[in-house]
Amino acid sequence: MIPRVTATVDLGCIQHNLQVVRGMAPRSRVMAAVKADAYGHGAVPVARALEAAGVDALAVACLEEAMELRQAHVVTPIALLEGVISGEEAAQAVYERLQIVVHDHWQLALLEALPDSAQLSLWFKLDSGMHRLGFPLADVPKLVEVLRRHPNWKLEGWMTHLACADEPENDFTPLQIARFDAALQGIPGPRSIANSAGIIAWPSARRDWVRPGLALYGCSPLPARSAADLDLRPAMALDSRLIAVREFAAGERVGYGGAYVCPERMPIGVVAVGYADGIHRAFANGTPMVVAGCRVPLAGRVSMDMITVDLRAVPQAAVGDPVRLWGPGLAAEEVAAYAGTLAYELFCGLTQRVHYRHLPGSQAASGLRSARGGY
Template sequence: MIPRVTASIDLDAIRHNLTRIRQWTPDSRVMAVIKADAYGHGAVQVARALRDLRSESDFAGRHPWEADAFAVACLEEALRLREARVYAPIVVLEGVLSLEELRLCLHHELQIVVHDDWQLALLEQLPRGARARLWIKIDTGMHRLGFEPEKVAAVHERILARRDWQLCGWMTHLARADETDSAATQAQIDCFDAVLADRPGARTIANSAGLVAWPQARADWVRPGLLLYGASPLSGRTGAELGLRPAMRLESRVLALRDCRAGEPIGYGAIYHCERDMRIAVVTVGYADGVLRCLPNGTPFQVHGQSAPMVGRVSMDMVTIDVSAIPQTRVGDSVLLWGEGLPVEALADRAGTLSYELFCGLTQRVRRVYP
């Protein structure tokens, strides 16, 4: 069966990108973020590519492309990895929602981020001897999750009171790290450092943007996500400019060719009228596959390595592109939406969004392959 839409995932590119990350921050351990199914790239496959799964314990990576730990958003994502025999350390970034989830985290030896008093109260319901591995999150200015700085001392005391608990470290998250001149980011870093000045434990601050743009945020651990997949977290820069390789190549196919006359409308709402006599290719991809409906006319796709701008509105299962300048186009030809030679950042800019949304928005109808 011929796939309509294919996302080809280059695992060697992901290894290359982790190696590049280690060049930026050679003294930090790497917590590779593979939440949201590794941003649409396949969490199990990415985890297997970035870790010698024969090792179940913490370790300093034997190779520059190996992750020291993985991070996911929630318990469900962590359990999927454990079921796939990924035994590496896994950090659950949102922590737990119930005592039942807490017990499952302990059973599967997961590391839990604690960000609120009610989560600590759940932990304190555990019997003595229940070994919990904890990261404590501090709100340094994002005001989403985390303990306020003035509560950190009391939180630390509660943790020290339980000798069966292991404090893995301290965490915060930067709200504006992609703004390279943000005073708010420096203030967050300063706050984190001040609160923990006399406290033991590993520190982690930097996400992808913080890792690239804020060297002072490269603490004991870094938490790259988007960088692993070859895209830039900084506006106006591509992954290639940062020395990264795109890990995903998203392709569809030409379903039909239409010769349209000047002035004829194309697609729903007739938002585009042919500027001249044009050859239009209908492509088998749409918003049901994750291609954003808001993409404007002129969004660049490629056929035979040449630009084929989108015309008309994205529909559920199809888009239309102008192939007038590519006369060799035939039904069945491959159409590149993003990948090497056509950075995902270009499509994200057209949509007024981020590469994150494009990667994570791909649906189950897109076939992932690992050549």
Template structure:
């Protein structure tokens, strides 16, 4: 077996419990879009059976959960709305987020089983949603619709990863002002909101990345919040060789051995989703010891410096991220974020659920 992603259900459950501890008394809609951030949406949903609901991107993602036997309420965060989408959502207790005036026109024509919806307000991120000061107008329109009920109001924070963000303070104020006097639940907090902005907890929190054991914060690690990695990505050493001082390794000859040294070739590459632009020096774990990527990432292989672990042998597995090596650290070295590392893994990676 080459690349293997081991998904730890107990870590997912632990991280959900941390959400409950940090935002006590709030409902939790766990974000499991993009196939559970690459961890397997159904696997994650079952592990998070104590969540009050789930948040996904689209009806397709929601229906995959329903077909997998998931029964909790599901909200779709960015689903375009038409008559067929309304009917399917109502049939399966899927709750679309309404964020555009074209949706209001569709809802005005909808006739069928009661459809529950969330309304998204733009509090300052300027991506999706109605202007916050339009909430009362939107509520008036929805009250005239016989087949549509409103669950509540939500917004999304653009800079909550910065605990000192002035923008977050402005967003919270805009959302509070816009929703004053309208009925329904409020939902604001993403993972960063859960961790750093108690004023954003409102009625319903929507954590994502923290459930998978990574930190969204600019100033704190996952370990600082007692979050556990839910994915352990490993791959085997498929060859080892001795390289003479001054000899290059890999495409482009971008790295040369500083001395005679042992190098391990590991069976994972960008064809498996490992980041192609990870530079030399990106950490891996060999026998629990830190070693470094050297040379360019290939489609099927990477090469690692074995000087710190000269006893490593062909066949043993190397940790690319997981326990002992945070995905956030690997992502920083590669100039990306852990979200992308998780989501970009390809079908070549085998999956084991523990």
């Protein structure tokens, strides 16, 4: 059976990108974000590749994501970025030796209800201005007192999250960093501030730990700098194929609503991919893709299972020719802009209908099998 749509993930690129991050922050340990199915790249194969490459820790959003990795025998330390939401989750997180990110006093109450013998590993998350999750900075003395009451709790460190790190000229990032530092002055424990954009654009945010996400998958988090400029390699290629090539006269309309009008007699290609695969309906006419090695524009609205493209640049195109939606040669960041979104959403929005193929990295274990999120 020939897959309609294939996402090919090169684990070697992810391993390369990890080393790029290490080069940017050589004095920091790396906690790699593999939440949301490793940003749509497959959590288990990606985690295994990162583990093989010596990553210091992994980060997921929730216990369910962590358990998928533990059940796949990933032994690298794993941090739960949203912490736990029940006593049962707290107990399981301790049993699985997970690092719990604590961001509110109600979570502390869950942990304090565990047996005194529980060996907890935790991060305290502070709100330095993102105003999403985190303890108020003024609560730091209370948190220090909590640690004094529980000498068997292991503090992994203190973290915060940057709201505007992808805007190098925005003075809010240095303000957040200064607030974080002031609140923790004289307080022991490792610090973690920088996400991908923070690592690249804000050297002062590269502390004991950095937490890259998007950069690991080969995308630039900064609008003014390309992945190639940063030596980041795109890890995912999303490909489909032409299933029809037709010719229409000038003035003929294509697709739902007749949203594209042929400006001259021209070939139109039909590609076997649509919003049921994760291709946003918001993509505008002109969105680039690559057919038989040439860039061509989207021509008409995205439908559930198909899109149509202008083939004037490749008049020799034929049924069966490959079509690249994004990947090497066509940056996901560029494509995302045509839907008014980010590469994050493209990756995470791919559906179960997409066939995944994982290419082993240079340091990854052999015997990989194609599967979404697994081997």
